[in-house]
Amino acid sequence: MTSEIVHVPSKWRAKHPHGAHLNGFLEYRTLYEESIRSPDTFWAKQARELLSFTQDFHTTRIGSFQNGDNAWFLGGQLNASFCCVDRHAIQDPDRVAIIYEPDDPQDGSQSITYAELLRHVSRLAGCLRARGVRKGDIVTIYMPMIPEAVFALLACARIGAVHSVVFAGFSAGALQDRIVDAKSKVVITTDEGRRGGKVIHTKSVVDDAVKDCSCVSTILTFRQTGGDVPWTVGRDLWWDEEVKKYPAYISPEPMQSEDPLFLLYTSGSTGKPKGVLHSTAGYLLGAAVTGKYVFDIHQKDRFFCSGDIGWITGHTYTVYAPLVLGCTTIIFEGTPAYPSFKRYWEVVAKCAATHFYTAPTALRLLKSKIKKEEIECFDMRQLRILGSVGEPIAPEIWKWFHNFFGSNQTTLTDTYWQTETGSHVVASLAGVTPMKPGCASLPCLGIDLAIIDPVSGEELTGNLVVGVLAIKQPWPSMARTIKDNHDRYMDTYFNIYKGYYFTGDGAYRDHDGYVWIRGRVDDVINVSGHRISTSEIESALLEHPAVAETAIIGVPDNLTGEAINAVVSLKERENPIDIKDELILHIRRTIAPFAAPKAVFIVTDLPKTRSGKIVRRILRKALIGEREFGDISTVRELSIYWDFFRILTSI
Ligand code: WTA
Secondary structure (H helix, E strand, O other), X not given: OOOOOEOOOOHHHHHOOOOOOOOOHXXXXXXXXXXXXXXXXXXXXXXXXXXXXXXXXXXXXXXXXOOOOOEEEEOOEEOHHHHHHHHXXXXXXXXXXXXXXXXXXXXXXXXXXHHHHHXXXXXXXXXXXXXXXXXXXXXXXXXXXXXXXXXXHHHHHHOOOEEEEOOOOOOHHHHHHHHHHHOOOEEEEEOOEEEOOEEEOXXXXXXXXXXXXXXXXXXXXXXXXXXXXXXXXXXXXXXXHHHOOOOOOOOOOOEXXXXXXXXXXXXXXXXXXXXXXXXXXXHHHHHHHHHHHOOOOOOOOEEEEOOOOOOHHHHHHHHHHHHHOOOEEEEEOOOOOOOOOOHHHHHHHHOOOOEEEEOXXXXXXXXXXXXXXXXXXXXXXXXXXXXXXXOOOOHHHHHHXXXXXXXXXXXXXXXXXXXXXXXXXXXXOOOOOOEOOOOOEOXXXXXXXXXXXXXXXXXXXXXXXXXXXXXXXXXXXXOOEEOOOHHHXXXXXXXXXXXXXXXXXXXXXXXXXXXXXXXXOOOEEEEOOEEEEXXXXXXXXXXOOOEEEEEEEEEEEOOOEEEEEEEEEEOOOOOHHHHHHHHHHHHHHHOOHHHOOOEEXXXXXXXXEOOOOEOHHHHHHHHOOOOOOOOOOOEOOHHHHHHHHHHHHXX
16 A cells, blocks of 8 residues: 555646635635534535525534435435536526537537536436326336436426436346336337447347336337337337427426435345435435535536446446536446547547546556557547546556556546445545545545444444444435335444445554545445345346356456456256356346456356355455455365365366
8 A cells, every 4th residue: 555645746736727715725624513512514515505595494403324225415405407507507508517528529528508417308308207107106217327317316306206227338137126126117228339340139138137027107219219119009108299289498306305305226245136215305416516525526627427327437427426516427338449449539629528436447458458659649638537436546557647647637536435324435625635546535524434343342442453444424415215124224224333334345544544445345246346246146047947056256457446257056067168158148137237247267166164155255365366265164064175176276
């Protein structure tokens, strides 16, 4: 761990076109201390400044971690689509809300103003209402990265429906689970989508997914490619034919602060993906406060977040944070590799992006493919702030990002957070915090961090401590529950260390009080910044008729951060080569391509304890090439892991 400090470039403030929101590090320190000492005063002030309540709240916060009943801004009424659209459309209708950059650069980009956004959102909201969607109903959205996906989120919010976006890379089976769990009447999709020059068959996947879902009565399909798609008359509707029937303005539904805004499924360490539920006011405030202070967003900014709306990063920083703060968000449909590895530079330069927020996995790929001469032609002068998210960023990748995108003239913020936290919880504030390459840095405003000793369960105070990362005080954008499973919510986050929210990540606090994230301490794997649980892949593999037992292990990987390895024993002898490919395909089909194992090892048996529990520790060590297995006195059959060890070394 390096203690190297990179200071905010000296000209950064002088060149700032609008003046930074915070004057410097001391101001952050003062504001942070205030936010921890008097959280209610701090959050109430931020809420009144950054959101528009149609009825003011009377109570800032009630509830506790122990009871799992935190609620914020009680008595307040607001509407997320009003905060993100109407108030900017009223103030400055021609300001650009969205720049759409299609997968194929030849197709030309498109700009949508706030006034136009208001019309699109209203018409779609009218259409959803006409299809029977009411306040509190959950609408499932399965769409590529196009402006209509943003319209869909905001249209749900406008009528008080809860959106549940499913990443358009998930299989029909995974989509079906989510639709059924949400009991969605309406699914919104496209005929097809494009990504990296390839066609993605969204409508066909939705059709397969809803085959056995009696709840779905409408599939609203946006015509994106014009491709031929299966059609069920009565159930399927074309977006363009429908939305024009509804008015260009419908009034936003007044929502209570605590009414749910959205559901997003994410992987936990056990069981099926859980539907994480976020509130309206608290979530939106988290997006606004971090957008303002971590990313220093101003209304004239053009914010480019490469996160897909199927994940929390896309929700908070492609859609809600930029729009609630009234700047321009860049919706990029493609990948960093198509038509060439220069694509991100092209988008940043063409859209004159002021911010670029992406994941280390993309940066690792680009670092291996791009030479400085190839990107020198791009005008990146507008770029002020870079951000990294999703996994730890290695110091050499951090420096490369800072240099290759920012010519060492921007600030770079590493942002640590989770689907459940709703918005950043540890980050360096752009232009404010002295940066340490590879380090998530310091707690965000209002976030009271703790590092806990996992053995004693005691909080470790002071610096130079290693443990698990937790949060001590409630914050507005924390998830409120797991749909239909509040017990699981309590057990996962609050019952492990009483009085704390448990993140599931290990962390180290260095001599300056900076926090370094060390990765998950539970059975969650992070592949290219996508979260997936070992048990989810294991259950899917066990559904395959040939598989007797299996253990999924995450191992370090140069490109994807972690890679999925499957260790499998079979019911009967099969050709191990054929079966490996088949198992990989099985996961691609049943969950998603990103969840497919990079390697499958077939063994005769798995190492187990005397009580029959698989000893993953041994498998992990063997897979990363460690030959010291530690205490193995409780492992049932030593010969088994030697067998495994032999197989590995012979590959
Ligand atoms: C990991 C993504 C290190 C972490 C926003 C967390 C990170 C999980 C960082 C949440 C970071 C996210 N440094 N690790 N800057 N950001 N993580 O819910 O393990 O998809 O628990 O949210 O990603 O993943 P999720």
